[in-house]
Structures are given as structure tokens and as C-alpha cells.
Amino acid sequence: MENQGTPSPENINQQFNQQFAQPFGQQQIPNSTAVLVLGIISIVGCFCYGIIGLILGIIALVLSGKANALYQANPGTYSEASLKNLKAGKICAIIGTCLSALYFIFLVIYIAFFATVLTAMPWGNILGHH
Amino acid sequence: MPCYYKELSGIDCPGCGMQRSFIELLQGDFISSFKMYPALLPVLFTLGLTASHLFFNFKKGAAFIKYSFIVTISIVTISYISKLLITVNP
Numbered sequence: 001m002e003n004q005g006t007p008s009p010e011n012i013n014q015q016f017n018q019q020f021a022q023p024f025g026q027q028q029i030p031n032s033t034a035v036l037v038l039g040i041i042s043i044v045g046c047f048c049y050g051i052i053g054l055i056l057g058i059i060a061l062v063l064s065g066k067a068n069a070l071y072q073a074n075p076g077t078y079s080e081a082s083l084k085n086l087k088a089g090k091i092c093a094i095i096g097t098c099l100s101a102l103y104f105i106f107l108v109i110y111i112a113f114f115a116t117v118l119t120a121m122p123w124g125n126i127l128g129h130h
Numbered sequence: 131m132p133c134y135y136k137e138l139s140g141i142d143c144p145g146c147g148m149q150r151s152f153i154e155l156l157q158g159d160f161i162s163s164f165k166m167y168p169a170l171l172p173v174l175f176t177l178g179l180t181a182s183h184l185f186f187n188f189k190k191g192a193a194f195i196k197y198s199f200i201v202t203i204s205i206v207t208i209s210y211i212s213k214l215l216i217t218v219n220p
Binding site: 033036037039040043044081084085087088091092095096099103 | 144145173176177180184187192193195196199200202203206207
């Protein structure tokens with residue numbers, strides 16, 4: 001077994017942060033504004049084909065997941081405003097991604113439907129070739 | 131900027147009419163801009179709110195951005211669906 005009795009330096013650091021630095025975190029969570037901006041832009045991107053919105057939204061979701069993990073590892077050091085930005089950006093990104101994905105799936109089904117209809121039509125009979 | 135989707139399939143995409151509506155807005159014609167594309171003003175409002183929040187850091191800015199985003203995207207969706215229905219059976 002490892003030495004459980006003596007706390008490691010990282011542990012002490014974390015305890016210190018949790019006890020003393022919690023309400024007065026100053027640092028911004030990295031990428032929190034980027035997540036917000038990408039989340040907002042994903043509405044504009046969901047218009048044409050939905051692909052742009054899908055890409056932007058997924059990037060924003062991945063970034064927000066990483067940033068959230070950083071925040072959870074060390075909650076005291078980051079400011080509350082950037083946490084709010086991060087959460088708002090995450091919600092916007094989720095909505096944008098869902099809508100873009102829906103639109104994209106709709107388009108794919110639409111195109112597949114017309115492709116099957118066009119290929120399955122009895123063109124020979126219609127055009128009069130016997 | 132042409133919409134390739136519309137050229138390909140003949141159906142409007144959710145962003146169609148935005149540029150025409152923006153031009154109408156620049157000419158000062160609010161009513162015809164709204165009729166052309168109802169979601170333009172909310173979209174511009176949300177983008178402006180985000181930019182100003184990033185510069186000035188409002189206290190409840192993030193929450194306002196969230197709600198304004200939800201309202202905007204529902205307006206976009208509703209206007210797109212109603213436009214589709216109107217063009218399918220006029």
C-alpha cells in the first residue's frame with residue numbers, strides 16, 4: 001500500500017484551495033468565452049445544411065467538457081462569472097447542436113427519399129421503351 | 131452570397147431571406163425587413179448582447195444570453211416551419 005497517512009503536496013494544495021480560496025477565485029476558466037461564442041455562432045451556422053452548426057456545436061461541447069473537468073478538479077481558483085459563461089455557452093451549444101443535427105438528418109432523409117424514388121421509377125415504361 | 135441549398139433543391143433553408151432582410155433593415159425599412167425574415171432582429175440582438183457581455187462583463191449577462199438564445203432559436207424554427215408550410219400549400 002502507498003503512504004496513506006501523510007497527505008501528498010497536491011492534496012494539501014487542493015484542501016487549501018477548497019478552504020480559503022473558494023469565494024474569491026480570480027482566474028477565468030480557460031476557453032469559457034470561446035465556448036460561449038461558439039455556442040452562439042452555432043445558431044447562425046445551423047442555417048445552411050446544418051453542417052457548420054453541427055461542427056461548431058460539437059467543438060464547443062468538447063471544449064466545455066474539458067473546461068468543466070478543469071473546474072471540477074480545482075473549483076476554488078476560477079471565477080464565478082466565467083463558470084456562468086461556461087454553463088450558458090454549454091446550453092447554447094447543446095441546443096444549437098441538436099437543431100443542426102435534426103436539420104441535417106432531415107436533409108439526409110429527404111435526399112435519400114428522392115434518390116430512391118428516382119431510381120425506383122419505371123423509367124422504361126414511362127418513356128415508352130418496350 | 132447565394133444559397134447553394136436553395137439552388138440545389140428549390141426549397142428555402144432556415145437562413146434564406148436573411149440577407150435581403152438585412153438590406154431592407156439597412157435601408158431603414160423595419161416592417162418589410164420583419165416580414166421578410168422575422169428572426170433577424172432577435173439574432174442581431176443576441177449577437178450584440180454576447181459581444182457587449184464579453185466586453186463589459188454584465189452581472190447577469192450569461193443568463194440573459196441563454197434566454198435570448200432560446201427565444202431567438204424558437205423564433206427561427208417557428209418562422210422556418212411556417213414559411214415551409216405556406217410555400218407548400220399557398
